[in-house]
Amino acid sequence: MKAELQSKYGSKGFSVLAFPIKDFNQELGSNEEILSFMDENFPQVDFPLFSLSSLKENPVYHKLHKQKPDNHIKWNFYKFLIDWNGQVVEFYDKKVNPMQISGQIEQLLDEASKTGGAGQKLVTS
Numbered sequence: 001m002k003a004e005l006q007s008k009y010g011s012k013g014f015s016v017l018a019f020p021i022k023d024f025n026q027e028l029g030s031n032e033e034i035l036s037f038m039d040e041n042f043p044q045v046d047f048p049l050f051s052l053s054s055l056k057e058n059p060v061y062h063k064l065h066k067q068k069p070d071n072h073i074k075w076n077f078y079k080f081l082i083d084w085n086g087q088v089v090e091f092y093d094k095k096v097n098p099m100q101i102s103g104q105i106e107q108l109l110d111e112a113s114k115t116g117g118a119g120q121k122l123v124t125s
Contacts, residue, residue: 002098005105006047012109013084016047016098019061023054024076064088081105084112 002016020027020034028034031052038045055061055073064080067088077094081104090104 002047003042003045005098005102006045008102009105009109010046013112014105014109017060018045018047018049019058020050020052021055021058021061021073021076022052023056027052027076081108083108 002018005014006016028037034052035049038049050060061073063086064082068080068091074093079092079096079098079101081089081092081101083089089108090101092101
């Protein structure tokens with residue numbers, strides 16, 4: 001699903017960023033194992049995949065959590081929609097299919113094109 005978002009909106013300045021988190025005991029044991037698994041099972045994925053980390057040590061999560069302190073990641077596959085200024089627009093739990101946020105992505109990309117944010121990255125993780 002995230003690969004579909006990347007494919008659909010990547011040329012318009014959108015990017016999915018994936019952060020494997022070991023806190024939930026679902027990720028493979030090493031970065032090499034994760035990359036090998038992704039290459040074998042999801043060769044179409046062409047968005048950045050970051051190193052395995054924990055929520056406690058991940059600086060991106062710390063920045064996002066400061067903006068939305070009442071929203072806590074309780075399991076894998078939580079999503080943050082972030083605008084081109086690095087501000088959290090919305091937070092989605094694991095039950096939300098990434099394609100369900102297409103409307104919000106399109107709205108932000110449209111706003112970016114009108115306000116000069118176009119060409120910068122709009123991301124979800």
